Amino acid sequence: MAAEITQAAPAPGFLPLPCGAMRSDRAFTVIAWGVGLVGLVLPLGILGFLLIEGMARLSWAFLTEAPAGFPLGSAGGIAPAILGTLALVAIGLGVALPLGVAGAIGLVEYAPEDSPWVRVMRFGAECLAAVPAIVYGLFGYAVLVVLFRLQISLISGALTLGLMMLPIILIGAEEALRGVERSLREAALSLGVSRFNVVRRVILPKALPGILSVTLLAAGHAAGSAAPVMFTASVAFARGTPALDAPVMTLPSHLYYVVSEGADLEQAYATALVLVVGLLLANGCAALLKRRLAR
Amino acid sequence: MDSLQLLRKDTEVEIATAAGPTAFEIDELTAGYRERRVLRGISCCIPERRVTAIMGPSGCGKSTLVKALNRTLELMPGGAVTSGHVRFRGADLHGPAVDPRAVRRSLGIIHQQPVPFPMSILENVVFGARFHAICRRAEREAYARLYLEKVGLWTEVKHQLHESASRFSGGQQQRLCLARTLANQPQAVLMDEPCSALDPYATRRIEEHIVELRDEYPVIVVTHNVGQARRISDYVLFMVDGQLIEAGPTAQVFEAPQSQLARDFISGRFG
Numbered sequence: 001m002a003a004e005i006t007q008a009a010p011a012p013g014f015l016p017l018p019c020g021a022m023r024s025d026r027a028f029t030v031i032a033w034g035v036g037l038v039g040l041v042l043p044l045g046i047l048g049f050l051l052i053e054g055m056a057r058l059s060w061a062f063l064t065e066a067p068a069g070f071p072l073g074s075a076g077g078i079a080p081a082i083l084g085t086l087a088l089v090a091i092g093l094g095v096a097l098p099l100g101v102a103g104a105i106g107l108v109e110y111a112p113e114d115s116p117w118v119r120v121m122r123f124g125a126e127c128l129a130a131v132p133a134i135v136y137g138l139f140g141y142a143v144l145v146v147l148f149r150l151q152i153s154l155i156s157g158a159l160t161l162g163l164m165m166l167p168i169i170l171i172g173a174e175e176a177l178r179g180v181e182r183s184l185r186e187a188a189l190s191l192g193v194s195r196f197n198v199v200r201r202v203i204l205p206k207a208l209p210g211i212l213s214v215t216l217l218a219a220g221h222a223a224g225s226a227a228p229v230m231f232t233a234s235v236a237f238a239r240g241t242p243a244l245d246a247p248v249m250t251l252p253s254h255l256y257y258v259v260s261e262g263a264d265l266e267q268a269y270a271t272a273l274v275l276v277v278g279l280l281l282a283n284g285c286a287a288l289l290k291r292r293l294a295r
Numbered sequence: 296m297d298s299l300q301l302l303r304k305d306t307e308v309e310i311a312t313a314a315g316p317t318a319f320e321i322d323e324l325t326a327g328y329r330e331r332r333v334l335r336g337i338s339c340c341i342p343e344r345r346v347t348a349i350m351g352p353s354g355c356g357k358s359t360l361v362k363a364l365n366r367t368l369e370l371m372p373g374g375a376v377t378s379g380h381v382r383f384r385g386a387d388l389h390g391p392a393v394d395p396r397a398v399r400r401s402l403g404i405i406h407q408q409p410v411p412f413p414m415s416i417l418e419n420v421v422f423g424a425r426f427h428a429i430c431r432r433a434e435r436e437a438y439a440r441l442y443l444e445k446v447g448l449w450t451e452v453k454h455q456l457h458e459s460a461s462r463f464s465g466g467q468q469q470r471l472c473l474a475r476t477l478a479n480q481p482q483a484v485l486m487d488e489p490c491s492a493l494d495p496y497a498t499r500r501i502e503e504h505i506v507e508l509r510d511e512y513p514v515i516v517v518t519h520n521v522g523q524a525r526r527i528s529d530y531v532l533f534m535v536d537g538q539l540i541e542a543g544p545t546a547q548v549f550e551a552p553q554s555q556l557a558r559d560f561i562s563g564r565f566g
Contacts, residue, residue: 190367191423192400205413
């Protein structure tokens with residue numbers, strides 16, 4: 001027998017809302033705000049901590065001078081490390097970005113849809129992106145430094161970093177390209193133009209903001225990793241402008257040396273601050289560029 | 296050819312239409328997507344310099360048919376013509392030496408959803424024309440003006456030619472797409488439900504352009520809107536379930552439909 005359904009007696013004003021549902025909605029709102037605040041406080045906290053600990057040492061001289069003192073790094077600046085990191089990431093990107101974007105274009109625009117090869121390559125790229133940085137370091141050492149006799153040098157380190165960035169850029173660019181509406185491709189191709197023309201003038205401009213984001217993510221990851229350059233490119237001290245066949249200093253490895261040698265910790269905090277602020281600046285520039293591109 | 300025969304072999308629906316040369320001859324065309332067969336042996340002729348409406352209920356294969364007419368069906372996942380022929384002015388679209396891109400350029404198509412490309416209005420109009428070397432870089436502004444005037448957009452956009460088209464209304468975007476297709480100097484214009492995303496006012500403007508286009512091109516318009524087919528077309532193909540049920544001059548099909556299906560569809564009893 002069906003339960004009798006009673007209709008609420010007409011009351012003045014609006015009808016009440018269910019109590020339980022309102023309570024859980026309030027609880028969910030509080031949790032969402034709480035978790036959101038944690039997400040906001042953590043990065044700001046790290047930045048604030050670095051600012052407090054490292055700001056005192058930060059000066060024009062710190063940015064433009066070579067490290068000095070004993071143990072090395074307890075005085076002086078970090079100019080060679082900044083230059084080394086910039087050179088490593090720039091050359092690495094020079095290799096990884098064209099390869100990654102070209103690979104993604106191949107997978108999305110040219111490879112037959114849902115072919116098993118595409119799935120295998122995608123899976124491979126995902127596995128590569130998950131490989132720990134130290135493994136890239138070992139691979140770079142064994143293959144580039146030893147087998148190809150490139151020595152511990154800027155080029156060995158940059159190629160290792162490029163290899164590390166490649167799968168990240170490939171996967172991200174693939175996502176960005178797949179995100180471009182199918183109707184856009186169809187409309188462009190139905191004008192009888194070549195696929196290359198469509199990719200270059202219609203698809204890539206649409207996917208560019210996404211590609212830019214993931215490139216920056218990969219570059220930031222590479223700039224902050226000590227492990228891949230430890231055996232392939234970095235030394236405790238170098239001076240002058242970085243050369244392809246010579247080892248370089250890098251910010252993360254300098255940080256590692258300074259801390260492990262028990263040199264001045266404030267120098268280490270200042271170095272970390274430079275690294276983090278550099279990444280923030282790069283992200284800010286990318287956001288501006290993306291907004292310009294979107295217009 | 297004096298009297299054009301719109302002929303359907305398997306069900307013996309045979310309609311003689313008014314005099315006029317044939318643009319498209321479709322012969323036993325079957326097509327679909329992977330295992331799904333959508334068109335089941337379509338045979339008919341489509342006349343020159345007239346508006347031919349393809350109408351029918353949703354999912355009957357109208358869009359598939361119009362896409363098969365300029366080989367853009369192959370751009371869809373798994374889309375392919377499986378048998379039969381389409382000839383445009385006597386040339387087989389699927390002939391061995393035929394480049395599908397040349398077919399797509401010559402037989403322009405307007406899609407349901409207007410999609411401006413991520414570039415300036417000017418570049419949008421000359422996108423195909425530049426590729427096909429119809430218009431030189433130095434004269435693209437004059438060239439774009441010609442086609443923007445043709446679709447009635449020139450006065451609205453002449454001061455923003457170098458801006459993006461993304462802030463356009465749907466109707467303006469569709470007219471831009473029409474200008475882009477016409478700038479490609481096609482020999483026929485196909486339209487796949489060009490007004491289904493537009494408001495009534497924008498629809499009327501597009502319909503006016505369709506009727507104007509008839510003087511220069513054979514025009515094929517897919518529509519599920521019976522009223523629209525009646526307003527703009529000279530000939531009608533009526534499809535149900537991948538088959539051509541009825542074909543003939545618009546007045547004849549609307550006033551004296553020969554099949555029960557067509558009668559029901561036109562009167563709004565289904566579709």
